[in-house]
Amino acid sequence: MGRSKPAFLILVKTTLLVLLATPLGAASILGDEWENFLRERVAFGGFVENATGLSVSHGDRHFNTSNRFIMNRFTIQPELNAKFREDLKLFISWRFVKEPRYSAEAKSRKTCCASPLEPLDNTFYDEDSPKPWEMVWDYTPTDRLNVRWGRQFISWGETDGQRLLDLINPQDLTFSPPAAPNLFNLDETRIPSWGLRTLYTVPPGKDTVFEFFALPGFDEAKQRVDEIAPGNDIGPHRYGRWSPHPETRLVIDPPGPTGPFNAFGNLYANPGGNPVVVPVARRVLPDAGDNWKIGARITQTLGTLNFGLGYIWGFNPQGSDMVFKPKGEGCIPPGVPPSCQIPGIPGPPRFTPKTVRLDLINDRTNIFAGHFNYVIALLKATLRGEVAFYPDKPYNIAKFPGSAGPFPLKASLHPKHPTAIVEKHTLRYALGLDRTVFVPFLHPDDPLRTFNLSFQLFQSIIFDHEDGIHPFSTAEKINKVSSLLTFRVGTGYLGDTILPDVFVGYDPDGYWVANPAISYAPPWNERIRLSLIGAFYGGHNKFKSLGFFDEKDSVFLKMRYQF
Numbered sequence: 001m002g003r004s005k006p007a008f009l010i011l012v013k014t015t016l017l018v019l020l021a022t023p024l025g026a027a028s029i030l031g032d033e034w035e036n037f038l039r040e041r042v043a044f045g046g047f048v049e050n051a052t053g054l055s056v057s058h059g060d061r062h063f064n065t066s067n068r069f070i071m072n073r074f075t076i077q078p079e080l081n082a083k084f085r086e087d088l089k090l091f092i093s094w095r096f097v098k099e100p101r102y103s104a105e106a107k108s109r110k111t112c113c114a115s116p117l118e119p120l121d122n123t124f125y126d127e128d129s130p131k132p133w134e135m136v137w138d139y140t141p142t143d144r145l146n147v148r149w150g151r152q153f154i155s156w157g158e159t160d161g162q163r164l165l166d167l168i169n170p171q172d173l174t175f176s177p178p179a180a181p182n183l184f185n186l187d188e189t190r191i192p193s194w195g196l197r198t199l200y201t202v203p204p205g206k207d208t209v210f211e212f213f214a215l216p217g218f219d220e221a222k223q224r225v226d227e228i229a230p231g232n233d234i235g236p237h238r239y240g241r242w243s244p245h246p247e248t249r250l251v252i253d254p255p256g257p258t259g260p261f262n263a264f265g266n267l268y269a270n271p272g273g274n275p276v277v278v279p280v281a282r283r284v285l286p287d288a289g290d291n292w293k294i295g296a297r298i299t300q301t302l303g304t305l306n307f308g309l310g311y312i313w314g315f316n317p318q319g320s321d322m323v324f325k326p327k328g329e330g331c332i333p334p335g336v337p338p339s340c341q342i343p344g345i346p347g348p349p350r351f352t353p354k355t356v357r358l359d360l361i362n363d364r365t366n367i368f369a370g371h372f373n374y375v376i377a378l379l380k381a382t383l384r385g386e387v388a389f390y391p392d393k394p395y396n397i398a399k400f401p402g403s404a405g406p407f408p409l410k411a412s413l414h415p416k417h418p419t420a421i422v423e424k425h426t427l428r429y430a431l432g433l434d435r436t437v438f439v440p441f442l443h444p445d446d447p448l449r450t451f452n453l454s455f456q457l458f459q460s461i462i463f464d465h466e467d468g469i470h471p472f473s474t475a476e477k478i479n480k481v482s483s484l485l486t487f488r489v490g491t492g493y494l495g496d497t498i499l500p501d502v503f504v505g506y507d508p509d510g511y512w513v514a515n516p517a518i519s520y521a522p523p524w525n526e527r528i529r530l531s532l533i534g535a536f537y538g539g540h541n542k543f544k545s546l547g548f549f550d551e552k553d554s555v556f557l558k559m560r561y562q563f
Contacts, residue, residue, distance in 0.1 A: 046078040046093065049560045051183070056536075056553040070554060073099045073125070073175060077133065087140045095133035099125035099175065125175055134192050144201040151192045154213055156297065156310065158371050158384035160454055161185070161486060161503055163318070164430045165310075165369050165386045168213065168295065169193055170317035172227045177242055178549060179505050180535040181488075182517035183556055191227070193293075194218040207301040215314070217291025224291050225362045228319030242552065281324065281358045286315045297369065307372035316365040316390075323394045324358040324472045326413075326420050331355065360472065363394045381435035392423040395462075395469045400477065411475045414468055425463040432456040445493065454488040474543035483508050484545075497521050511539035511546035531558040 053071030079093040101122050136150040157165030161181035169190045176184035195215035202208040217224060297310025331340035335352030342350045368389040375382050397420060402412035413420060434454045440447040462469065465480035485508075490501035503515040519531040533556045539547025 041083045043081040044079070045563060047560055047562045049075045049558065051556055051558045053554050053556040056555060071556065073097060089138040091134060091136045091138065092132050093134045095127055097125070097127035144203065146199040148197040151194050152197065153190055153192050154197055156369065156371065157386050158373055158432060159386060159430050159456060160432065160488065162456070162458060162484070164428055164458065165371060165388055167312065167317060167367065168293065170223065170226045173319060174227050174242065177535040177552065177554065179513045179546060180515040182501055182503055182515045183533045183535060183558065191223045209299045211299070212296045213294070215293040217286070217288050221285045224286050225315055225317040226319040242549065280355050281360055284359045284361045286362060291315060304375035304377065305372065308370065310369040312367040312369060314364065315362045317362065320471070322360055322362055322472055323396050323421055325361055327357040327359055329354055329356050365393065366391055379435065381433060384432045384434070385430060387427070387429040390426040393426040394421050394423050395478065396420055396472050397422045397466060397468045398470060398475065400468050422466060422469065424465065427461045427463070428459070430456055430458045449492060451489055451491045456486045458484040471544065476544035495523060497523050505546065507545045509545060511544065513537050513546045527562040529560045533558060
């Protein structure tokens, strides 16, 4: 919070100086012509939205209660556009959100642990800061140069629903279900960042554009990188409604001979009994003074082909790319290090579980990027793609299977990598095809109405792959090549008043998501939209990819009014 206030004050002072320096200066705006200025050069807009969600089943291992109410998110976002001169514009928006805590979360927190946790604060999900959500000065001194300064969104890439190059702004993934663009798309979950962006059109034509951006990291600590879905599970907060299924929390009934046990193979845990190593994790966010993000790209248009090459340097915000860094070991009392034997007990030795202190970190990274978009008029289709190369990307690595003995582990520290981290060059790419098609028998009222189809393939390749590379939170291995396929289809009926849309994703490792939606836009008011949306997940286990969110199937009613 402390770092964002100076940025806001600087922007306010800049605004006042510009107002005094423009032809429509303070005397004009605050004098006789202020009414004309507001009418002719200022536009107000925004939206009001409410999203209500219910779980489909009785709950999951987190929310094993009869309370199915899991979302009521009310948002008001006023927006203002002001045109001071032909070359100088200002855009400001504020976001206010009220979202209560949920009984399901409170009950889960009371039953999760030996020492019950207090419910989340009733304002945990709220957004009520008076600071602007966006505040951007747009200055165009020449036809070829555009400068944007303020809290803004900067989006690269061509993908739909999933991120690959869209990494400049972080995302808030705590309030929205994952991989459900029909409920909250990327534009709604991104977090704007303070910074500078310039666009320069290279002469002689207008087909080549050079872009540069610099984000100094004035943002609040939680807004510098992704607010991850399991963010409630680090430190004092646990059991957020979209939290994945951390392995150390899945307890199976009926209990085993030593009590409730976990048969799923925890990372650093005994598959046949209680965990023998208990992780104690904390989230470590980048420091504001060390949080610069800088990037540049050049884009070119050749007929119906548009392509670009770019570079990004800074902290990678994505939650899925974080790593655990071990900081030390200990014992659960009354065990005594290093063996964790309980002293003073007659008979056979008895031990308590070990603990390992872990820091969950975002790593500074270099990303070499490319993208293209090619319109194929003959096929009425668009081919698009993205590529991102990460040199020396960090991964957690462990030995599989773990240490032997009376309490064998699913995984344990790798003897070649005592830090539990290994760095590997990684290539990620996406290919997409968009096309419109006619299906007359599905449109008897309007045979010329099209269906919009979108197919995408995402792949990640780890060079010099080693066995044992795994996500930071689970003991599921990451393959040398990982894939995700997505498909989306949408159309409109009755003059586009009924709008069905279906998004599905499939991971060949055995995980899937379905995100259907149907919206109603009343013909008597185009500003209103009502949507019924589902988010359904599945997989052969709960420790990887979309399987993290198995048993969290939900339906939502979303109401939006654009003003």
